[in-house]
Amino acid sequence: MLSEPQTIPLHFDKVNLKPNDYKSDVKPIWCPGCGDFGVLSSFYKAVSELGIPPEQLVIASGIGCSGRFPAFCKSYGFHGVHGRVLPLATGIKMARPELVVCAVGGDGDAFSIGMGHFPHAARRNVDITYIVMDNEIYGLTKGQASPTSPLGLEKKSTPYGNVDKPLNPLMLALASGATWVGRGFSSKPKEMTELVKQAITHKGFSFLQIYSPCVTFYDTYDHFKQVTKPLPADHNPSDKGSAMKYAMDDENLFLGIYYQEDRPTYDDAYSGIRQKATKGAYSLEQVMGKYRR
């Protein structure tokens, strides 16, 4: 049962473009079979169905295979440094709240070097959509364990098996105050497209974890096909306790919308501050006046 999502006040006139119209002329550099291709296609589809004008869309990213995403879209893009996509996206959104701002990247970018920013973007409820392409590995640096790699995984940096218990991104999102939390799988394009649409449409900080396997360094397609399943039909996304229960399930990796909540966005709250602060005309002469002897 999905509570009617609050839709964003569209600051743009919807356009009628095909998914392909959102494709840039830069060819993805991903390995054939990489899960990120699926995410990209679903993304094209979602923004096309939402009718977002490409020039009103900004996609920010960090570094990683997944971080190359913005360049493949015919929107505005910002390929930031490793792990800083959320501050970047926050800056863009707060400077220009009318834009549709998405942040994208990998599990390492998000939960290793970028970990410090995640709870803050969530608690502030910055009205952006954060899509993490989680392959449970560092792809671009050729296959080291990431913060979501399972215990025991033997990779280059963990030749005797990984001993760092993986983080649970959904739990972190819920604990931090994210107002929309969902999970998809790049082999489920239809569901993924729907999730991307819902995430973008949600007013507030949306966190969408997408399992997006790395065929070259950690091929988890079969694994995820086995252990993922849709969230039970009776799950109510406005029930945080239920969301946490399902998010903590280690055996079943549920797909769908875990949680959704209405809470003032950061830009709305800041508008409130502006109203509160503004007391008529403003001039620097006046400001200086306070320092005149």
Place this chain on the structure above:
Amino acid sequence: MLSEPQTIPLHFDKVNLKPNDYKSDVKPIWCPGCGDFGVLSSFYKAVSELGIPPEQLVIASGIGCSGRFPAFCKSYGFHGVHGRVLPLATGIKMARPELVVCAVGGDGDAFSIGMGHFPHAARRNVDITYIVMDNEIYGLTKGQASPTSPLGLEKKSTPYGNVDKPLNPLMLALASGATWVGRGFSSKPKEMTELVKQAITHKGFSFLQIYSPCVTFYDTYDHFKQVTKPLPADHNPSDKGSAMKYAMDDENLFLGIYYQEDRPTYDDAYSGIRQKATKGAYSLEQVMGKYRR
């Protein structure tokens, strides 16, 4: 009901020192009435009761009023840069697992600039005790809002009221995989001493949040006296669901041990790796051998 805590294998011969014997000759620079004085006293008491030899104890900290803590103790200390106390403490513990390592600091140090390290120390279950003196404000920089400041708070950096929803440190600890989670209040010295003792004794990552009011920039003594109360007697610290329920309570701020779990510590896990890796005598000649033509 408290499950019997697993005690640390004491790598030291217990000593018989008075709390005052742990006091260094550096005089605390805190304002009279600062909550941190209480935390310091409880700490002296706890380590004295545990019989920890001062030279086997290392206290690491970041920057903040609370970060000055180590210098006031006659143990080894490390006054690190702002926000990096957990990596410091991890390095110390992993290089010398036999030491008793505590990390201390403020809410800003822990959850603002240091946020990125917290989930990682927790998931790795580094066997250290992390005491955060939470005054819900930046003390040392003279009174800006911190990540635990309540909504609406009017301070220098938030003259029209704080709009950043505060983080919930306990929830973050639980979501990250901390194996011991507790909360104290600097006006409850007896309970606090007990909590510090339990936290240090716990084998694994212990997170102890202590409300420690800043009399100069945000005096919350009265507030905390009103809203804090002991955790209900029927709370079972091995029940994570229960821990989360109480941690999410916004009206009542419960004091006590929220959660405790046994899980291999990072140094234990690494010892395992060493055993697995070691295959007899090691020499650089052998290593070079692999590269001989």
Place this chain on the structure above:
Amino acid sequence: MPQVDLTVRVGGDSAAGGIVTTGEIVARIAAFSGLEIYTTRTIPAEIKGGHVMFQLRASEEPVYSQGDDVDVLIAFDQESIDNYHSLIKPNGFLIYNANDGKPPAEIGERIKQYGLPLNDLAKQINFTRGRNIITIGAMVKLFDLPYDKAVEVVKRQLGRKKELLDQNLLALKTGYDYVEQNISQESPYHLIPPSGGVQEERLVMSGNQALAIGAIAGGCRFYAGYPITPASDIMEFLAAEFPQINGTMIQAEDEIAAINMCLGGSFAGARSMTATSGPGVALMVEALGHATMTEIPVVIVDVQRAGPSTGMPTKVSQGDLRLAIFGAADDAPRIVVAPVSVEDCFYQMVNAFNLAEKYQTPLIFLSDQDMSVRVVTLPPFDMERVKLEPRLLWDPKTSSTNNNGASGNGSGTREYLRYKVTEDGISPMSLPGMPGGQYTAEGLEKAESGAPIYTPEAHTRNFHKRARKLANALKDYEAWKMYETFGDMDAPVAIVGWGSTIGPVKEAVLRAQSEGMNVAVLYPKLLYPLPVEHIGSFIQHREKIIVPELNFTGQFGRMLQAQFERDIVHLTRFGGTPLAARDVYDTIKQAYQELKVKA
């Protein structure tokens, strides 16, 4: 020589409270009474407790430095008497708390001493925390300052709560009356010159305040920052102002977030800035390189404090110059600007935003702790001098095709070249929302379109582009007169400096010249790119070049050596205190002696 030139030092333990307040109020009373003022202070890193010193210099003529010696010492405790009494000039005064200190016998007749029974007086009026205001009242009488001005200042500075204000005003009167009744009917020292002092309009403010107002004037509307001494009050100032002018101020979770938010804000079109100190800049190094590479304008204020590392957060230094210029992986040029005074903080901030925007580059603005907290009198800012230089925006109409990639079409390859290699290196920038202007800001090496490319040719070409672009700033340096020169332009001895050391240098040069030792002084405010021609021609025929700076290795001096392959006299000080005019004077004298020996 001005008739009035008085240096007052206030010392005490901060736990007792109000040492800095005392100083600031006295300073303001002096300013309101028609004097020019210049203040400095040292603050302990402790929150409460620890020794504090405040120094005020007041004159009816402009004041350039804090003064090396002291005319009046106000000592709230024994420590202050002991530490500072030897600095008091002959015939100076010592005002001390007779309930909590005793001047050493050896002071004898050398200086006048006024012991005020501060604790007793405070007890009389039932206001133990009132000792500092009582002292101020006493000083008003001792210096014959207008009592009404004193009341006005106390009202402005301490008037938030009515009840407390009344107590303070009573304390003021108590001190005044005590001197009148017990020390002398007549004021022993008439501070205000017969002329009545400076008649022109004056602002009384600190460097951080001037800087923040300069940012607003410079068009800044986006700020993200993280608190740090001594930069926090810039953020606090803008937190109050920005919401009133549609600007945005975010207290970020750390400095890395702050600078990245600024990059986002600027990418989206807002003039953006952050302010921090050395440790914060250290954390921004990665993002600074990224700003150079993505060509995004952003202003980073570094209010330098004494390091390295945590160092001495409340003390001054000029130790971040090299970090500002060279702090980057690989060569990532950026602009570095340094104001020379509180007043200059305003004007250089405007220049800073104009340069950053014009050249689409990060710009580091080097202030320092002393300038940031120092309160001085200055003429109101001249808004006529404020001209905003816009960012060069892409104009779709000039593009060969204007609907590629635009909404409503979406087909075809992009024609807009974000990183177009132009003659002056500046590429027109598009902003989100502009149809057809879509591109990805890219930290990888890239083709003109922004698409990543790794050929040696592209890499080499872009290094040149990025450097060439900044070289244009040298023209603005000339046009906007981003330097100060004074002294005798034919002098064989030159001083080339940067930042706030200009004050003591001015004073020392005046003194040296009055003794026949001429000096030519140049303070460029653009430090990178270095104005090679201007500095080169300035030093060309000098026999001695003195470079004063507050750091250990002589960072600026060594840059000049690398550039001009000339010998430099490094006048370096690194104790966390401002430069003393006396040290400059001594160095000038030494230089002249050496010239004589050589001759």
Place this chain on the structure above:
Amino acid sequence: MPQVDLTVRVGGDSAAGGIVTTGEIVARIAAFSGLEIYTTRTIPAEIKGGHVMFQLRASEEPVYSQGDDVDVLIAFDQESIDNYHSLIKPNGFLIYNANDGKPPAEIGERIKQYGLPLNDLAKQINFTRGRNIITIGAMVKLFDLPYDKAVEVVKRQLGRKKELLDQNLLALKTGYDYVEQNISQESPYHLIPPSGGVQEERLVMSGNQALAIGAIAGGCRFYAGYPITPASDIMEFLAAEFPQINGTMIQAEDEIAAINMCLGGSFAGARSMTATSGPGVALMVEALGHATMTEIPVVIVDVQRAGPSTGMPTKVSQGDLRLAIFGAADDAPRIVVAPVSVEDCFYQMVNAFNLAEKYQTPLIFLSDQDMSVRVVTLPPFDMERVKLEPRLLWDPKTSSTNNNGASGNGSGTREYLRYKVTEDGISPMSLPGMPGGQYTAEGLEKAESGAPIYTPEAHTRNFHKRARKLANALKDYEAWKMYETFGDMDAPVAIVGWGSTIGPVKEAVLRAQSEGMNVAVLYPKLLYPLPVEHIGSFIQHREKIIVPELNFTGQFGRMLQAQFERDIVHLTRFGGTPLAARDVYDTIKQAYQELKVKA
């Protein structure tokens, strides 16, 4: 001149797989057959796909650079033929995939061409991915390399899975037979000299491997790092080795965590290191200053890559020198060491740990991308040369009182002075666990005990202490011969360089000297503190000083200018490729021409 000096370039699209593997296997076969080898490569930043180039130079004498021209081009695709055929020397060969490329007509008779129908051959043996090994088999025959060595190398490099190994060995044979049957019975080119080549023992390894082994030899037992190209394999190497020797390797959550973990590990007593590249060093700047201030030994390896910012992660640069030396808030001196070759990576790592520990300081070790991935032959490391210098530990017995603050007592003030100001600046350090040695490692300015203190005297004194301490390293520089010199010590032209450019310089100098243009060369491996005396006396009487380096602004050259106030010829290259011997030769020639004009 050696009889054999062959440069082989392999090019193709990485998506097809195995270009680098092909190169590495050929290189190893050459090495195993008794030749000295030197390799280089360019890798696309893409994971799969993108053009890749591998170059091997082989000779029976030591090889110093990758070779400017190509004797043999192995082109897996048309792009490689097109890009590189013009580099082939007259009488060189082109080996190409006849199923996927065609040499342009204009090559004509100039070079020999061997088209191998690689796709067909691979199909024959049902092993589409076997094209590269087929090519290797063909080369073995063409160059008359010992087939048994080829089999041995293939087994070592690709022998993990039996089944795959059999396929690969079949492919090897297929290529060999194809040449024998279709091209020539007799091998057209005899690579192994009649002497049989180098008889001495040789290792075949890369710079990162030599470096990691050097760290182990240097006593390193604690590593924390974060993956980054081109440094990741150092971490991966130690991840496998450290657990075997009671060491600890932690993959941290980021570079800031990594360096702070190292500081913790070192504080606790372990020799500690982290390895990263420019963007990672940028993030460590704050902690580096802290290490200087707390006086904690730690080694930071920077495998430099082309920037700024994300730049070109798989290309070479020497652009981080200034970041390494000056990247700090305020003056925070540290030691900077740069190895000059793969072999030297081993020995300088040992020196690096010894220096860091002796002087209780952070030390930055500047390698580069090219040196890090380059595979060469080198003599086995001489363990006799490895001597560990211990950290100066506090000895409680020499303390005036040895049970203060100790367990079992706990009373009295601390006697141990962690930051004791000594003559040489080095203060004995205690380690956790030592009774009575308790102290707090402190980032604030401090008294000798470590207690915070903010007096100008203490600050000034400690600046001197921190710098004085490092100056001692200059003695070790001499004693450990941390430099290389060669050429003619009386030459009027000097080259002073650093890092891996030494190879092409050696080669160019040999050529120049054979033509009568003598050159004196100095490569200091200690870059900070700068060996001023040694460099100074070396350049004193030279008429021209050439400083080659792979960065835009001539970072090292400008440091020398600042130090010696001498004119420098900056030979800077910044395209992301290694220095070419030809460019060095041309610069030498130019210098001689200018000398002639002047004369």
